[in-house]
Amino acid sequence: MWMDLAIKAGLAVVMMLIVINIAGIHSWVERKQSAVIQDRWGANRAGFTLNSPLWRWLNPLLRPIIYLGLFQPIADLLKLVAKENWSPVGGMKWLHAVAPFLYLLFAFAGFAAIPFGDTLHVAGRDIALQVASLNVGFVFIFAMAGLGVYGIVLSGVSSNNNYAFLGAVRGVSQMISYEVTLGATVIGIVMVYGSLDMQEIVRGQGALLWGWLPKWGVFVQPLGCILFFTAALAETKRIPFDLPEGESEIIGYFTEYSGTKFGMFLLADFVETVMVAALTTTLFFGGWQFPYLQASGFVFPWGAEVAVGHYAVVAIQVVSFLVKVIAFCWLLMTIRWTLPRFRYDQLMDLGWKRMLPVSLANIALTGLVILLIEAL
Amino acid sequence: MEAVARKPGTVTPAGGVKRGPLTFWERVYVVEAARGVWITTVHFFRNMGYHFLHLVGLAKGRQAAVTVQYPEERRYLPPRSRTRHRIVRRDDGSPRCVGCMMCETICPARCIYIVAEEDPDPNIEKRPKRFDIDLGMCVFCGFCVEACPEDAIRMDTQMVDLAAYSRRGMILTLDQLLAGEPAGPVESINALGERVHG
Numbered sequence: 001m002w003m004d005l006a007i008k009a010g011l012a013v014v015m016m017l018i019v020i021n022i023a024g025i026h027s028w029v030e031r032k033q034s035a036v037i038q039d040r041w042g043a044n045r046a047g048f049t050l051n052s053p054l055w056r057w058l059n060p061l062l063r064p065i066i067y068l069g070l071f072q073p074i075a076d077l078l079k080l081v082a083k084e085n086w087s088p089v090g091g092m093k094w095l096h097a098v099a100p101f102l103y104l105l106f107a108f109a110g111f112a113a114i115p116f117g118d119t120l121h122v123a124g125r126d127i128a129l130q131v132a133s134l135n136v137g138f139v140f141i142f143a144m145a146g147l148g149v150y151g152i153v154l155s156g157v158s159s160n161n162n163y164a165f166l167g168a169v170r171g172v173s174q175m176i177s178y179e180v181t182l183g184a185t186v187i188g189i190v191m192v193y194g195s196l197d198m199q200e201i202v203r204g205q206g207a208l209l210w211g212w213l214p215k216w217g218v219f220v221q222p223l224g225c226i227l228f229f230t231a232a233l234a235e236t237k238r239i240p241f242d243l244p245e246g247e248s249e250i251i252g253y254f255t256e257y258s259g260t261k262f263g264m265f266l267l268a269d270f271v272e273t274v275m276v277a278a279l280t281t282t283l284f285f286g287g288w289q290f291p292y293l294q295a296s297g298f299v300f301p302w303g304a305e306v307a308v309g310h311y312a313v314v315a316i317q318v319v320s321f322l323v324k325v326i327a328f329c330w331l332l333m334t335i336r337w338t339l340p341r342f343r344y345d346q347l348m349d350l351g352w353k354r355m356l357p358v359s360l361a362n363i364a365l366t367g368l369v370i371l372l373i374e375a376l
Numbered sequence: 377m378e379a380v381a382r383k384p385g386t387v388t389p390a391g392g393v394k395r396g397p398l399t400f401w402e403r404v405y406v407v408e409a410a411r412g413v414w415i416t417t418v419h420f421f422r423n424m425g426y427h428f429l430h431l432v433g434l435a436k437g438r439q440a441a442v443t444v445q446y447p448e449e450r451r452y453l454p455p456r457s458r459t460r461h462r463i464v465r466r467d468d469g470s471p472r473c474v475g476c477m478m479c480e481t482i483c484p485a486r487c488i489y490i491v492a493e494e495d496p497d498p499n500i501e502k503r504p505k506r507f508d509i510d511l512g513m514c515v516f517c518g519f520c521v522e523a524c525p526e527d528a529i530r531m532d533t534q535m536v537d538l539a540a541y542s543r544r545g546m547i548l549t550l551d552q553l554l555a556g557e558p559a560g561p562v563e564s565i566n567a568l569g570e571r572v573h574g
């Protein structure tokens with residue numbers, strides 16, 4: 001029993017490290033990718049040189065790091081940590097302090113149900129590479145995403161600032177509007193794979209359509225995939241859906257935050273971005289599945305087979321998952337640096353008048369097709 | 377989603393641009409968004425490609441970024457741009473300024489302070505004893521340059537990185553003004569005038 005607990009704790013630490021590292025590097029990616037997109041250099045100054053004769057030899061090693069701007073996130077972090085821990089006069093001090101923690105907590109919690117590999121057999125044990133093997137994993141993730149709203153509400157309400165309050169109101173209405181679509185689009189996936197368990201959904205995507213096409217969500221639910229991705233983008237509250245935040249122009253719910261607490265909101269946004277990437281990967285792009293890779297090795301549609309050892313298979317799966325997640329993080333970042341912000345009425349129109357009806361039609365269509373396939 | 381029209385549109389008599397109605401695919405937005413993402417993606421990969429080629433020493437002629445790395449690289453400043461002042465010297469090295477106070481008088485920011493004294497040369501009446509310009513107040517209008525009857529003060533050093541840790545540090549004294557040199561091959565408007573009028 002203790003061993004199981006230790007394994008679960010280990011898995012949780014691994015997942016946490018993966019997520020926090022990908023999210024942390026986002027602040028660097030954000031600067032550099034936007035720079036490359038806009039034909040700029042981006043941050044390449046922050047850093048230091050060592051003058052003592054003892055350490056001088058390290059300078060040539062430091063130079064490429066400085067040149068790549070990798071010290072910039074560290075400088076950002078130091079700046080945030082060194083700031084005064086301030087809470088607004090007349091605000092609710094305790095709630096004000098707790099809000100960013102709640103927000104970040106719920107952003108992280110969803111990852112528990114994301115599988116990052118198939119079952120690993122080691123020393124007579126079966127370890128499912130998933131922190132919490134929930135049979136309602138998908139519901140759990142959406143519950144956690146929904147609870148994230150409390151971070152926004154609390155930060156807005158406790159700040160004693162009307163701008164922050166309005167930002168929180170915008171944030172809540174946006175989250176709720178798009179969660180409806182988000183849930184509705186995933187129904188299609190649940191209908192196709194017949195399970196709410198994330199691990200089962202991913203296993204289902206290992207099958208082949210017509211003997212050659214991997215049965216990934218994107219191929220059986222193309223419309224659902226686009227809708228899901230858009231709605232999930234809105235859930236991250238980044239441009240083009242950044243009306244709740246709008247740091248520089250319309251002022252959002254974390255106006256009254258500074259220092260580390262502000263940094264937590266930023267980090268939570270990046271964690272949510274990773275979450276969207278992981279969810280899209282898991283639901284629509286085969287999760288840890290690698291095309292034609294079965295538990296025994298590669299089985300190609302033209303009949304060839306290449307045997308691969310168990311550990312190698314698991315390694316390929318985990319790497320495949322990570323590569324997909326990182327690719328989606330890249331795509332999300334590109335979108336963030338491409339599209340302009342929506343107007344609020346456009347946002348609501350898009351959510352309620354366009355995406356929701358289409359996603360409901362998608363459910364009906366999916367049901368019809370499944371019925372027809374079963375009848376034939 | 378009205379704002380995504382990319383058609384050229386027609387110019388109305390009043391000068392405004394009238395855009396046609398959006399097509400169905402423009403209103404769907406997903407297609408237009410994908411087109412936008414395509415543009416940024418092409419930029420991203422083209423620039424990354426050049427960055428990598430530069431790293432191995434290839435394609436040096438193609439730019440991967442338009443950024444000017446400021447302190448090391450400097451942009452070309454047009455010859456007429458007004459930059460930090462300097463006081464021109466005569467051939468014998470003495471300042472050309474005759475302490476006439478024209479510049480001090482015309483200066484709209486009142487940031488020039490001159491104390492004149494008698495010049496030992498009997499052919500010249502005065503020379504500056506003190507000549508301070510407070511660059512913290514200077515608005516770089518160039519009036520002082522235009523007012524000077526002796527062409528003694530010029531703004532052609534091409535120095536724009538003027539910064540100090542205190543307000544006092546922004547005050548240039550006569551020594552500092554005399555130490556300024558015209559920037560290399562770039563001709564100032566004064567130098568141009570000198571060439572034309574002899």
Ligand code: SF4
Nearest residue numbers: 483514515517518520
């Ligand atoms: S440039 Fe204008 S403001 Fe500056 S010292 Fe000359 S006259 Fe005064």
Ligand code: SF4
Nearest residue numbers: 473474476477479524
């Ligand atoms: S106008 Fe020219 S000559 Fe007269 S005080 Fe100023 S710099 Fe000297």
